[in-house]
Amino acid sequence: MQQVFGRNSLWDQLPLSAVSRKSGYHWFVVFTVCIGAFMAALDASIVNIALPALQQQFHIGMNAVEWVSLVYLLTLASLIVTFGRIADMFGRRWMYASGFLVFMISSFLCGASTDLSALLLWRVFQAVGAAMLQANSVAIITAITPSGDRGKAIGIQASAQGIGLTLGPALGGAILTYFDWRWLFFVNIPIGIIGTILAFLLLPKDKAKSSSRHFDYWGFLFLTPSLIGLIYVLNMGTKQGWTSPSILLCIVMAFIGFAGFVREELRCKAPLVDFALFRNSSFTYGNITGVLSFTIMYAVLLLTPYFIESILHVTTITSGLILTIIPLGMTLFTPISGMIADKFGIRVPTVIGMSFASTGCLLLGFIGGNYTYILLIAGLFLLGVGMGTFTPPNNSSVMGSAPSSRLGVAGGILNMARTFGMGFGVTFGGLFYQLFFSLNTQVHKTGEQVMISAFRYTYFTMTLLGIAALIISATRKQTNQPYPDFFIGEGI
Structure with a gap:
């Protein structure tokens, strides 16, 4: 240009x-x-x-x-x-x-x-x-x-x-x-x-780029169908059935594409995704916890409207207003979290964030009885606060662990982790609910009791995922500064 x-x-x-x-x-x-x-x-x-x-x-x-x-x-x-x-x-x-x-x-x-x-x-x-x-x-x-x-x-x-x-x-x-x-x-x-x-x-x-501008076309040709296949499976597997021809075809396409992509990237001198990025624990753990955090949030976003409308019997408008509590909590606490990370490093706000998110899911696990509305609102708000507190410093650690020449790829992988988390949340949220619903039909007599138990156990499962992300965050290397200055004043 x-x-x-x-x-x-x-x-x-x-x-x-x-x-x-x-x-x-x-x-x-x-x-x-x-x-x-x-x-x-x-x-x-x-x-x-x-x-x-x-x-x-x-x-x-x-x-x-x-x-x-x-x-x-x-x-x-x-x-x-x-x-x-x-x-x-x-x-x-x-x-x-x-x-x-x-x-x-x-x-x-x-x-x-x-x-x-x-x-x-x-x-x-x-x-x-x-x-x-x-x-x-x-x-x-x-x-x-x-x-x-x-x-x-x-x-x-x-x-x-x-x-x-x-x-x-x-x-x-x-x-x-x-x-x-x-x-x-x-x-x-x-x-x-x-x-x-x-x-x-x-x-x-833009900062002056290196004279080497080789683009990894084979890596692109392998990566694209594998990502399309995986995202399609995550979003449509439950609806179409896991053994349907289209889902099986996408699973095969994703597996073959990813295997070819890994082989190509290990051989290519200028790969599309430099696997050396994953040797840095901050980059790897940051993306893993990013996937877990968005899995939790989107599982909750999937299930909660069904709970509100089928158990609490409120209108769709009221359901939408209740769900805005999550992004509201995120909006309020993301800037605060960033300032905490700038002063105390990455580990403190990520641990606090996943503690809030896990607690929020735990509170949601007790809805369906007394104080349901209080537990619902408090649980959703704590989940939003946790995501808002966790995400900025986690993103900071991922981007700070990448060299300046790979910031775009690092940002792409970071957003890809979020996309995978969204897909996993929708898929696993539905699968766990169906699993617990089937198991509880043998215990409870009424359909509403079965549904409430299925919602509860699914929220408890998301709590365990939050605890896993919390443990990973707590064991990450502490830093006083999120990342070094790369080339301030020389362009982007």
Whole structure:
């Protein structure tokens, strides 16, 4: 892109010197990145509300309309690590700015779609834009923010995601009340315009890259189908049946693709994913605990609406309001956690965070009897507080353990761990509930008692996962600073 604009082009004269020379310039960059984080989170939480309306609009079944969400997730999961590698090779600034542009244009085209096929096509391009943003967001913050503020900065970015997740259901409901489903996509346009302009004007220059720009095409060709197969299995295995032909085909595709990918990466001189990153315990344990934490949260997000509506018999609107307690807790505590990490290191806030999250799941395990509403609200809030306290320092430790030349790939793997956690949470939450439901049918006589017991034991299982993540966090190496300064002032 820099070659297209020319050596002495306007692009090369950016960012605005009046801003970039300020002592707190990195906060302008963090604010710009937060717009992308907010937009992507808002879109993720708002689209699911549109599925019933889309089903009626296009006269299709639930199995077909689910692809509106699934095709987005599959595309995002398959490209995020690849875009991280490309950004490491050619620059993060142009990719992040272009990601805003792609996301905004495709959002407009999604809203203008006249049939399901067109909507699915533009959802793919929307996911491409989201992958370009997510593969670079944490990497840009890590590169430009001084180490004394970096935990706080990553916490603010996580808080922006939490705000997007919180506003999504309420905003989506309001839009569907007064407008039609198309405006759920059009709402991204003004946010995208602001983000695109700020990205071009404020993001720092790309650091001069190495002359070696070999891209691992074979690694990409092996990794993409393996990720698509795995994410599809995690999201559709329970619905379609674990022995259905499509699920078995995806399992085989994922296994063969991953085996070929590992073989290729060990042989390649410039691999797509450098396995040396996993030799660092902070990187490895950070991603493992990241998977566990999102598994817990999304299992709870899957099960709790069913409990609220089937046991407590409240309206869908009330159920949605209760569920906003989780992102509310995350939003409030992510900046605080980042500041704690900057002052005391990584281990303290990650241990505190997983302690809160585990306690929240434990409280949820006692719902269904006396004080159900109190336990439900307290449990969801503690889970949100725990996730908000745990995530920023954990992300900090992962990014801080990667060399500057691999920040994009590290950020892609970090986001991939989150995606896997989401898939595992949905899959295992459903599987454990079904397992405990079957076991309890032999003990309880009424259907409601069976359901309550199944919910309880599943929440207790999530508590055990939280304790496992807590133990891993407690045994991690303590650091006074989350990570070193890489190249502050030299670009990203």
